[in-house]
Every structure is written in structure tokens, then in C-alpha cells.
Amino acid sequence: MTMTDAAPLVRKTWMATLAKAPPARLVLLFPDLPPHHVLRQPEIGAVMVRGRVGGTGAAFNLGEMTVTRASVRLETGEVGHAWVQGRDKAHALRAAAVDALMQTDRAAELAEQVLRPLETEAQAARATRAAKAAGTKVDFFTMVRGEDK
Template identity: 60%
Template sequence: MDRKQWMGLLARAPAATLDGFWRGLGLTPAFTWLRMPEPGGVMVQGRMGGSGAPFNLGEMTVTRCALALESGAVGHAYVQGRDKRHAEQAALVDALMQGDAAATVRTGLLEPLAVQMQATQDSRAAKAAATKVEFFTLVRGDD
């Protein structure tokens, strides 16, 4: 999992789920804010016809922040929604992944979080699959 992937995972994770895993790690690193958590909007674009030129569909809420650990590692976060704690925890994970705690954070938080989110996604896909129409053709027998 590279940085782009873990930042995306942390952005999409439900705040309560991330909070659970973060508490499980039991880490309380000292840090200073470079940018306090700030909620804002991002204009989401779509494509005409699904594949053509872009247009503005509407906005979504996003919270961003940046912080520095005492080691100097800088963590950034852009997470969906307006939960400041979600953004703070995501930025702390991002910063810790750049230092000695990376292995602990990866196995204790990122990997199980990814597994849990994949399981939610799989269960949804399985429910959709059960509603797939199986067509059959009635063959008229002539005998």
C-alpha cells in the first residue's frame, strides 16, 4: 500500500471505524498543527454521457489538515465529511507511516481497515448479484 492508497483509504473510511482502529493502536504522538482541521467543499465533476467532456455535478464536504510530528514527519489529510477528529487521525497515520512506527501502523490499522472496508463492499456486491435477472426462454415442444 503506497501513500496515495493509504490516504484514499483513510479518506473513505467511516470516521467511527477509523477511530476504533486508532484507539486500538494506543499511540499518542506529540505533534504541532501546520493547518488546523478545516471543513470545506470540493466541486465534483462528471462527464457528459459518462465518457465525454466534464461538467460540474455538485459539491461534497471534505475536511483537511496538516501536522508535523516531533521527528519532523509531516502528515496530510483530506477526508470525506466534516469530522475534524477523522482528519486529525488520518493525518497522524499519514505522518507515522513515514517513520519508525510504519510497520505497526500498517499491520495494526491500515491492513485491518482495508480488510473491513473490502468486506463491506463485498457484501454489497453479493446482495446486488443476488438480484441479477436470469432470463430463460420457453421452448415450445411440437410433439
Template identity: 50%
Template sequence: MKADFAPNERQRWMQVLARAGDALADYESELGGVPYQCIRKPETGMAMVRGRTGGTGQAFNLGEMTVTRCVVQLQDGRAGYSYIAGRNKRHAELAALADALLLGDEKEQLMQAVIEPLARSQQQARQTRQAEVATSKVDFFTLIRGENE
């Protein structure tokens, strides 16, 4: 049976799963025990990253990055997908499995047990990084030279 969800809700959990890294392995017991098959085994490739000057300017090709993708299918037909930065194949497989499980009746339980703790951890890490960077911030100002007569 499929759970109802808004598209932006799925985007959020896929974003959290993609950023989880090795921390996702800590939640393997919540995801495990469900038989699945890999439709597309974890495979690593390259993706072009685009940037914008000043964040709003003309788009340009910044460079390539390594990406690993995976597609799994549960016995009931639900399919889960993942695209993660880097080469961690286990992370890609677990993220795809979590995505498939979140599409069903397990959604609420997994949101509470996996997604929310990971999201809180990621937010805390982001705040810690921002605080560290803020200590090295330099405020530049302009001095106006007075006229010497």
C-alpha cells in the same frame, strides 16, 4: 528518520485512511502518545465532483461534495495530510496523524496494526454490498418475434 515507500503505497494507505470513517477511532491507541501540532486544523469545505458518461465519455461536473482536510506535523518535522469525504473533523485529524507516522520508522508496525485490518474490513464490507446487490440483479433479454403467416 524516514521510511522508504513507493508513491502508490502511500496512495493505498491514504485511501484506506480516508475510507475508514469512525472505524479509525478504534485504532487511536496505536496512533496516540505522539506529540504533534495541527498545521492546518480540520476544516470543512466543498469540492467539485466530476463524472464521465458511461465511465469513458466526456467529463462533466456532477456536483459538489463536502470534504474535510487536515495537516499535522510531528516534532521530528514529518507532516501528514488527509482529505476525507464528509464533516468528521476527528477522522480527518487521525488520518493525517496516521499519514505522518507512516512516513517514519513506525511504518511497518502501523501497516500491520492499523492499515491492513482496516483494508480487510473495507474489502469485506465491499464484498457484502456486492453480494446484496447481486441478489437484486435483473437480466434483460430480447425476444425475437416470429413471423406470423
């Protein structure tokens, strides 16, 4: 699911966007953390990534990925959580703060200032990768030869 004007902005969508966002870009878009209390200090761990052959086959363990998690509570009581790729503790805290703020009346403002630019940039990066991959595509075909008749 991507963030478009027609699609509702749901928590699953914004948390995924924050988790995959480049940490430096998130700092530029959301430089100042709101007053908050850290409920869970950023912790680094690993999760097992699973895959499926062709997207529909039997699940298999692909490998482990490093993640960092954190939780914060705003002064107004909203609780935010984040699980981000990699070992960047500041990224996890910032993403948790955005998650908490998205549960307040600032949600529309944050969606426009932070989440939509991140999603737009992610879509552009995916399109660039897809175009680059499409350039290497090989189409195989068989020509009918005379003796095959």
C-alpha cells in the same frame, strides 16, 4: 489499488484508506495520537465530484461533497496531511497523524494494526454491496418466435 502483501504500500493507497475509513473505527484502531504540532487546523469545505458515463465518457460535474482537511508535524519532523469525507475534524487530525507516522520507521507496524484492517473491512463492505446489487440484476433476452423466420 488495494493493500495486499504483494502490492507495495504507497501513500496514495493509505491516504485513500484513511479518508474513507469510518471515524469511530479509526479511533478504535489508533486511539492515541503521537506528540505533534498542528500546521493546519481542521477546515471544512467542499469539493466538486466529477463522473464519467460508463467510466470512459465525457466528464461531468456530479455534485459537491463535504470534506475536512488538516495537517500536522510530528516532533521528529515528518509532516502528515489528510482530506477526509464529511465534517469530522477529529477524523482529519487522526488521519493526518497516521499519514505522518507512515513516513517513519513505524510504517510496517501501522500498516498491520490500522491500514490493513480498514482495507479488509472496506473490501468486505464492497463485496456485500456487490452481492446485494447482483441479486437485483435482470437478464433480458429475446426468444425467437415462429413468425420471425
